[in-house]
Amino acid sequence: MKPLKVGIAGLGTVGVGVVRLLAAQKALIAARAGRPVMVTAVSARDRVRDRGVQLDRLTWHEDAVTLAQDPDVDVVVELIGGAEGKAKAVAEAAIAAGKNFVTANKALLAVHGAALAKAAEANNVTIAYEAAVAGGIPVIKALREGLAANQVSRVAGILNGTCNYILTVMREEGRDFSDVLEDAQRLGYAEADPSFDVDGVDAAHKLAILAGLAFGARIPFERLHVEGIRRISAIDIAFAQELGYRIKLLGIAERTGAGVSLRVHPAMVPEQKPIATVDGVFNAVLLEGDFSGPVFLRGRGAGEGPTASAVVADLIDLARNIRVPVWGMEESALEEAPIVPMSDLGGAYFLRLSVVDQPGVLADVTAILRDHGISLESMLQHGRAPGEAVPIVLVTHETREAAVNAALADIAKLPAVLEPPALIRIEPQ
Ligand SMILES: NC(=O)c1ccc[n+]([C@@H]2O[C@H](COP(=O)([O-])OP(=O)(O)OC[C@H]3O[C@@H](n4cnc5c(N)ncnc54)[C@H](OP(=O)(O)O)[C@@H]3O)[C@@H](O)[C@H]2O)c1
Numbered sequence: 393m394k395p396l397k398v399g400i401a402g403l404g405t406v407g408v409g410v411v412r413l414l415a416a417q418k419a420l421i422a423a424r425a426g427r428p429v430m431v432t433a434v435s436a437r438d439r440v441r442d443r444g445v446q447l448d449r450l451t452w453h454e455d456a457v458t459l460a461q462d463p464d465v466d467v468v469v470e471l472i473g474g475a476e477g478k479a480k481a482v483a484e485a486a487i488a489a490g491k492n493f494v495t496a497n498k499a500l501l502a503v504h505g506a507a508l509a510k511a512a513e514a515n516n517v518t519i520a521y522e523a524a525v526a527g528g529i530p531v532i533k534a535l536r537e538g539l540a541a542n543q544v545s546r547v548a549g550i551l552n553g554t555c556n557y558i559l560t561v562m563r564e565e566g567r568d569f570s571d572v573l574e575d576a577q578r579l580g581y582a583e584a585d586p587s588f589d590v591d592g593v594d595a596a597h598k599l600a601i602l603a604g605l606a607f608g609a610r611i612p613f614e615r616l617h618v619e620g621i622r623r624i625s626a627i628d629i630a631f632a633q634e635l636g637y638r639i640k641l642l643g644i645a646e647r648t649g650a651g652v653s654l655r656v657h658p659a660m661v662p663e664q665k666p667i668a669t670v671d672g673v674f675n676a677v678l679l680e681g682d683f684s685g686p687v688f689l690r691g692r693g694a695g696e697g698p699t700a701s702a703v704v705a706d707l708i709d710l711a712r713n714i715r716v717p718v719w720g721m722e723e724s725a726l727e728e729a730p731i732v733p734m735s736d737l738g739g740a741y742f743l744r745l746s747v748v749d750q751p752g753v754l755a756d757v758t759a760i761l762r763d764h765g766i767s768l769e770s771m772l773q774h775g776r777a778p779g780e781a782v783p784i785v786l787v788t789h790e791t792r793e794a795a796v797n798a799a800l801a802d803i804a805k806l807p808a809v810l811e812p813p814a815l816i817r818i819e820p821q
Contacts, residue, residue, distance in 0.1 A: 393427035396711040399465030401456035401482050402472035403436040403443055406496050406523065409700030410469065411445045414707075421704065425711035429704075435459045460485035467492045467710050469703060475499040483519075487511045492715070494706045496523035496699055502597035506610045506726065509718035518715045520706035525598040526551060526675040528698025529691040530705065535605045535679060536720040542681030544606035548644045548821065551598040551656075553673035553693045554582045554589040555621050555641040559658075560671040563629050563638070569622060581673060591620035592641065592656040599643030603654055605720050606679070607647050609729040611654065617734045619657040628744060628814060631772060631785050632660050635742070638668040642819060651730030653737055659819040660742055666690075667821055678821065735794040740769065743786045743796075744814040745803065749777050753808045754784070760806075764799040766791045781810050787818070 398414075400407050411431055414421060422428045435453040436443075453459035460468045460482050468486035470493065472479045479500050486493040487508065495501070501508070501524055512519050522532045526549070535544070550556050554576060561572045573590065576582035588594045596618045604611045621641050632639050637660035646653045661668040666688050670676040675693030680686050692698040709715075719726055747753050754771075761768065772785040788796065800813050 395428035395430045396425065396707065397430060397432040397464055397466045398469055398707060399433040399435075399459045399462055399467070400431055400469045400471060401435045401459050402470060403434055403447075404471065405696050406699045406703065407434075407436070407471040408443050408445055409696035410471070410703050411447070413697070413700040413704050415445070417704075421708060425708040427711055429707050429711055432464045433459050433462050456482045457485045460491065461489050465491065467494060467707060469707070470495040470497060470500075471703070473497055473499065475503040480504060483508055484511065487515050487517055490515050490517060492517045492520065492710050494520045494703060494710070496521070496703060498524040498594070498597035498601060502600040502611075502613045505601065505604060505719070506723060509723040512718055513723055519718045520710060521601070522706050523699045523702035525601050526677055526689075526691070527693040527695065528701050529675060529677065529689050529693065530702065531602070531677045531689055532605065533705070534687065534689060535602065536716055539679060539681045539684055539687065540720065542683050544647070544679060544681050546644070546646045546680040547599070547602045547606045547677065548642055548667070548819070549599075549602070549677035550640055550667060550670050550675050551595040551643045551677070551693070552589055552592075552641060553675055554586065555592075555595070556670065556675070557581050557673045558590070559621060559624065559629070559639055559641065562624070562626060563633065566626055566630070568626050569624060590622055592618045595641060595643045596656045599645055599654060599656055602643070602677070603645035603652065604726070606645060607652055607727070607729060608719065608721055608725065609652060609727045611652075612731070615654065615731045617655040617657065621658055623814065624658050624816075625814070627783060628742075628816060631744065631783075632742070632816075634772065635660075635770070635787065636663050637661060637742075637818065638663050639816065640667065640670075642667075644819070647729070648732065650736065651732045653732040653734075655734065657817060659817050661819055661821055665821040735797065736792070738790055738792045740790055740818040741788045741796050742816040742818055743788070743800065745784045745786070745809055746781050746811045747784055748808040748810065749780055749782045750808060753806070756806055756808070757784070757786070757803055760799050760802045761786070761788070764795045764802075766795055766799055
């Protein structure tokens, strides 16, 4: 049987992982794919570096775009990264050359996914991207194929292992964000420039992809609401525990009659819910289909092995000529769904104020909440320190985000309120 010839652009953590996996599981993969899957060509920036894998019998391309055009390559695997630049050029070159394209690049797909899908259809090829979301968890296949008969109303997940690791250690050890981040960088769980992870951008890229698939919609990435975890403090985590919650960075996409809401932000989740128990570098995704009911997936969201596992699963499908439309349906069938603004969303809120402990402060705060139609479920204040700063925690009943924002703006103006109030949304899951 004719082998499937694979060209790999990018030989970092994932690229080397794919080379290793294809060698280690050669016979199994050939059996599953119905024919051998072999790497014929590779490209990276540094030709001389020892990457710990055998590359000497493969064609080396100085330019990854020429790899995409190599007649000895059937499928192009892009493992360079980034929404623009070389990765995008490789995608466009592969599609133009009539080759199926496999990638782990969430940034590229979140930003250019619809345009690339259109180009792929025009050239009768497909784009496979299991590794782009939640690494080793087969969530793309679950959503695009397993749940293909459902209207999916909601996708919620822990989509960034670095943030989940940091929040887990903050809780377990009672430490502050910056301190734990430094440790995570030393251990290799966080990049030297951690902003993509800790500011929520990486999770937002993955959420945009999941939402596009779940709702059959073109998702304008710039319309996502994105907050990271830098402002989460050890004290919020301690209060969350006292109230029976865990703080997680969640990506949530929901479809309602009004349109689609798309948001990434820290959230308090009841501690007994499955997603609250997903700790450390693990990822999890909860999918709600109308006929299937809830489906919960958890696993390793990154790392050489899990990510290579997802890339090679795509190669096995392509070797068998299994091709699914990029977004689960023709690009022209995708909807332009209205995006629901955050101010229109509702829910319960955790609010933390730092106030001077003096008579009348609480009465002023509760009067403002009442004036905005917000009622309280509970309130926490520990100890008393007359004349000094104390934290006060308020948990609201279900209310509109616009009302909470307006109330917090008024509360922040009270002379006894010392810092901008902290707000964390409570997600029932
Ligand atoms: N790491 C993970 O756990 C993980 C998980 C899921 C998805 N992903 C995604 O997988 C992709 C790759 O990630 P990674 O962690 O493997 O990255 P990485 O370790 O930084 O590797 C990137 C590779 O791309 C090569 N490269 C950079 N610019 C290039 C250019 N202009 N032309 C050709 N090659 C170029 C680099 O070459 P040199 O080696 O010569 O510098 C390197 O081999 C990214 O899209 C990432 O988001 C990664």
